[in-house]
Amino acid sequence: MGCFDDNNLLHYRGRGDTQVKIRGIRIELGEIEATLLRHQLVEQCAVVVTGSEPSIAAYLKLRDPDGIAELRTYLTCELPEAMVPRWMIPLDTFPVTSNGKIDRRALPAPDPSVEPTGRRVPESPTELTVAAVWSDLLGTTITAADMDFFAAGGHSLLAARMVTELRLRLRATIGLDDVLRERTIFRLARFLETSAAPMTDTPGDTDLERVLQSVTVGQAGLYYLWRLDPGVSSYNIATTLQVSGRQFNVVALEEALRAVCQHQPVLQSTFRVEGDIRSEANTQVQPGFMTVTAHGDAKARISEIAQAPFDLARGPLVRVGVVRESDESSFLVLVMHHIVSDGMSMAIFLEELAAAYLSVVAGERPSFPPLTATFADWASDEAALVSSDVGQTALDDLASALATVSAHGGSSRELAPTSQVAKVAVGAPLVEALTACAAAARTTPFTVLLSAWTATVAEATSQGDLVVAIPVGTRPNADFDRTIGYFVNLLPLPFRMNERLTHAGLVQMTERLVSTARRQTYLPLPIVVEKTAQKLGFPVPGLVDCAFSFEPHVPIPDTLAGLSIGVVPLDDRPIIGDSRFPRLLTLTQREDGEIAGIIESSVTGGPAAPHLAARFLDVLQEIIASPGSLLTHPDIPVADDFSF
Incomplete structure (x- = not known):
């Protein structure tokens, strides 16, 4: 709907129907109202969008005041998940306009301090922990163990954050698929208690020489994505070279690789949560190095090396693989996790690796010009620039x-x-x-x-x-x-x-x-x-x-x-x-x-x-x-x- 002003300019006033858009999904509120009115418990209803983070609220005049739970079950079966109201609020009477229609603007706002619906109360320590995480994420007090996370206003991004929080608080191995499947506090807690394996800790500080350092926002994001799915290899940066010649000295290459990693401290980093996410300058972490035989399928061996996931908590975050095709032909696969590298860094890495290899082959100790700044310096500078x-x-x-x-x-x-x-x-x-x-x-x-x-x-x-x-x-x-x-x-x-x-x-x-x-x-x-x-x-x-x-x-x-x-x-x-x-x-x-x-x-x-x-x-x-x-x-x- 719109109207023209005195200057003949058209001003948009809104839609003439009840269609809304929530988190990218178009929803017909009238369809939700029609579905509610088909249920025998509902005498009158109005469905609106409410809140700064848009969610659906259904206002109901019921023939049975205790029928909310039954209605929610009914809507879950009849409507897509995105159309099930978060709030279902019973009213004795509806506010009306001067012409007798429901005055939707006068409907009472839902109380954000009260959990929308539900019956069973969280009891076990695991249930109470899950409920606390939900409350933090949803910005409301969750007091029902049978409340559906998505019906309570959750969505996929909040579900991903929930996975990280539960891993940190309960030290349990849980993934996004588990949260999407076990959608109530009761079912999720039962899964955590009976099926989720405990997370293994990183080696103790006494085993390693570590210095905790700040990380950039980008690194924190990559660490967060890795915690959601440790087996993913999407953020591997790989370059493959074909090397021809019988003189290829694999032992010299491995020594050159260690020298480059000692020169560039970020390549010896591991990551952990220490209040915030921190990187650790870990001098004991050695780069990954392997030599394999192609056995007629060099492409498959290259793929295995390039796509193998990295463990950001244990390291190493750089690996080099040599795939032997014959005595005179090999493939050199260079792989780093994106959290410690980028395109220009791969070029620097190649230059320094080649220089170090030449030194080792010549019987000399690799040496590099001293770095004028480290990546840890930039992590501190970034925070200052943004603020x-x-x-x-x-x-x-x-x-x-x-x-x-x-x-x-x-x-x-x-x-x-x-x-x-x-x-x-x-x-x-x-x-x-x-x-x-x-x-x-x-x-x-x-x-x-x-x-x-x-x-x-x-x-x-x-x-x-x-x-x-x-x-x-x-x-x-x-x-x-x-x-x-x-x-x-x-x-x-x-x-x-x-x-x-x-x-x-x-x-x-x-x-x-x-x-x-x-x-x-x-x-x-x-x-x-x-x-x-x-x-x-x-x-x-x-x-x-x-x-x-x-x-x-x-x-x-x-x-x-x-x-x-x-x-x-x-x-x-x-x-x-x-x-x-x-x-x-x-x-x-x-x-x-x-x-x-x-x-x-x-x-x-x-x-x-x-x-x-x-x-x-x-x-x-x-x-x-x-x-x-x-x-x-x-x-x-x-x-x-x-x-x-």
Whole structure:
């Protein structure tokens, strides 16, 4: 519904129906009311959305005041989980308007200090602990052991936080699947008491030489994700080299690896919870090293080494594997966990490993220029930057822009259980044209590729408003140029596109957003998401519509101590779909100059990954060939003028 003012401007006043959107799901409140009225206990009802964190409340005039529990069971069977009201409030009479209709604005607000519904009271120590965790997460006192977590207002993000809290408080091995299956306090406590194995502690402090250090917000997030699923390998960074020559000295390589790890203290880190999450400078942790024989299937052996999960609590967080194909041919697999590394760090690691190997082969002790700063120094600097006046102003500006975009968009972020994966290849002629297009626009190939991906997703989702996450380097100055560590952050960019925008205009918009992001690299994504939620007045668990990364080619020496070295191309490495974003495009420039990568689509519905891959290449060619043409796809809506 809307109305025109005296200047003939149309003002939006709201919807004419009862449809609402809660945590990305569209819900018809009228359907809930109709379902309630079909039950013999209900004489009159009204269903509304209430609270700063939106939840559904049902107000009921009942023929039997004790029928709430029966009604909840009935609704659970009749309606999807997201439509079952959190609050079911009995009333003797309903407030009415002057024309006799229910006055929904006059309905009493639910009391947040009172648990919505339920009967059985938590009794055992485990039940009381689970109830305390629920109360903390939900912001209300939970006093019913048979209350369903999701009916009480929980959702998947809170469930993930619950897993971490229960692991910390009860020292029990529990996963997200267990919480989703055992949805009441009683059932979850029974599972914890009878089926969950106790967690094993890390070795005692007397065994290791440790120094506790602060971590960055990004590292804390990766540790948190690892605690949710210790077996995941999504955050392994791997590079595979093919080494040719009989002189390959595996013993010298292992000694060189130890020397690099001693020089770069972050590579000897482990992580633990000590009040907050802390890293431990653990001088006793040695890097992983293994030599295996290919047995005719080198790709399988490479995959095993690259995908084996790391234990962040015990270490090591770096491993090197040698896969022997023959006496003259081997594959060198270098793997680090992202919590201690990034793309530039892998390049530094390769350089120092090669230098150390040459020293050892020559019978010399490896030596390196002293580090001018360590990663622990940056962890302290990041916290100071975010809390500074400049940092807080930048955070507030970015969150305001994201809140505007998220309020208009966001219909395409519902994640599916599994991902679809498709390969993307940008051939040499298109790469040449891309480079020329970027030069003409006085920008970079990264910006043009990001523009093409953003336009592709806008078309696929019929949205002109998108939040696109990109990785940005966080190395603040030259002191950190030779330091290995997790110097990367994901920063969300607020895009607002309309049918009046040209291809060249989109590239210029992307350049402005990327330039701003480069001045705000120190703003961690979790803090940005939290600030955006404050601006909106409700949580934004799915803030990002899609993500993009592009790694240019980093040349390596093609010979080393009489050995021939070559990078194994991306197409020869295994591809696994495990994205935490609705859509992700990852591109890498190969040694031959061509660009290759993968698209992962993790959303329910919408175009499949192979379609997105084909359409991305078409859009990229359109941007390059016709910069003055409009984004004329009919499904992209007109957005208001917007700048950030």
